[in-house]
Amino acid sequence: MVSDHYDTLEINRNATDAEIKKAFRRLALKFHPGRNKQTGSTERFSQLGEAYDVLSDPRKKATYDKFGKEGLKGGIPPEFGCTGAWSSKYVYHGNPEKTFREFFGGDNPFADFFTNDARLQFGGLKPGDVKTQDPPMERDLHLTLDDLFNGCTKKVKISRRVINEDGCTSSIRDKILTIAVKPGWKEGTRIIFPKEGDQGPNSIPADIVFIVRQESHPLFVRQGSDLIYKVQITLKMALTGFSVDVQTLDGRLITIPINDIVHPSYNKVVTGAGMPLSQDLSQRGNLIVTFDIVFPKKLSAESKHLIKHALPS
Template identity: 60%
Template sequence: MGVDYYSILQLNRSATDADIKRHFRKLGLKFHPQKNPDDQEAADKFKQVAEAYDVLSDPRKRATYDQFGEEGLKNGVPPGSGHAGAWTQGYTFHGNCDKVFRDFFGGDNPFQEFYDRVDGDLSMGFGGLQGRGSKKQDPPIERDLYLSLEEVFHGCTKKMKISRRVMNEDGHTSSIRDKILTITVKKGWKPGTRITFPEEGDQGPNNVPADIVFIVKDKPHPSFRREGINLIHTAKVPLGKALTGWTVDIHTLDERILHIPINDIIKPGYKKVVPEEGMPISSNPSEKGDLIIEFDIVFPSALPPQGKNLIKAALLHQN
């Protein structure tokens, strides 16, 4: 009756390519000589599994085997058999089970350490590998999340599209797919806040996907910058108004207009603090920091003579 390659891989004849790969992966790992030292029965099964995979994973060999059986596969299909695309030469398994195993796993061979030899000896046995336990996780992938001050003031929802490598159902191949990650931005999040999506990085057969971490950063704002929970606004004030009084009009992040009277003389370095008009405190958004107004005093580029005399007269009492 001949060798039943499907039975060796614990499959039926309707098996898909993905089924063949999945079963070879499972049985190849189970009967690998490094896992079964000095076990001739396991070594024989490993060879059978490798040969079965070598045949069934090749469409032309599998087609010949399905129609003509082991005898037709190994003796060759005679001309005029009427089977288009069939294997026409006799097939002989090359016998290198290790090569089949390596070719299947490629650079991600879970037994790679078995082939890294030190002074002619294996650097680590199978037991040593199993002793190390689970797969290693890739380092975190960090991305900047730029938010406007309005978004942080009010809170918002951000949709972030990522592209990552995902393992296919066969457990061996992979493809690039997009995914949308949803970030619920809380009121008052400070720069440097980290939002972690566990294991959303590239997948692989022998790794734990990396965490993806978004790090909050402030977008530049035309009217404010923030320091901690406080908002800083710089107002330009003409010298005359700096000396005589002024009202600063400020459009807030929640679309109000504040009219802040300045009755003090505005000196270099002078600041006006408006309580509770800053950023929400993330732990208690009903509370806010302060609004701090800094001033940029604008000096005139020139003065007419009578203007100078008026200023001298007004400031004589300072001398």
């Protein structure tokens, strides 16, 4: 049986007020009868209450340090010349639960812990309970087409509730998560950070999941691993041929000759000039050039005559 108040709180005699409070917080939560059903926990909890009641009060602590328990409980002997409060007898009120609640300032000492915005029930896990993991926390990760073509590194700051070093209280802290974006990732790709959600005594932290959301691009439309590039041309170009210059996402300028007659459903496929394949970066999709043919609004009689003679019937 532990008899010394310092031993009860597992601290040395030079402990500061902050260290006394920290020790009581940790041990009182550990041995509270509502959480700890082991034999002896009720007695230990009572000892903790009395030890904290004495050592947290400067005058009681000074008396205890000099005269011990007997001097504290029996009053300081008259030969020491003490009067008033210093010589009065100390009697612990015997209600460790009262000390406990006064220390935490409320009816629920576990109110610092939250999971899914729900306050935990007083007493924590009960015997036989099994910790369950909270549902995944999903967040959108907005990336440009250039990000997804070339790959990049994104750093995302999250705020989450974590258990403090005392193992009893919690606080909100920020953390930076680093995401290595792989070339070729598609819309909807999920990046999982296991157990990076809020911490709590009764649950396993949720996974944090980032879901890729591709932003629109001014020149290209993505279809799977292919890139669609639309060009506006005149009817004359569609009939007589031309070339198209395309600035690719990796910075190259490629010239594509069009020698075919371009009809409304025609497109030009450039093999291997599309998006990289994330599962095999040596492979790429295609660049598909489509055309928007702009017809003239009107033709002169002479132009109509020339077209009639130039085109086969």
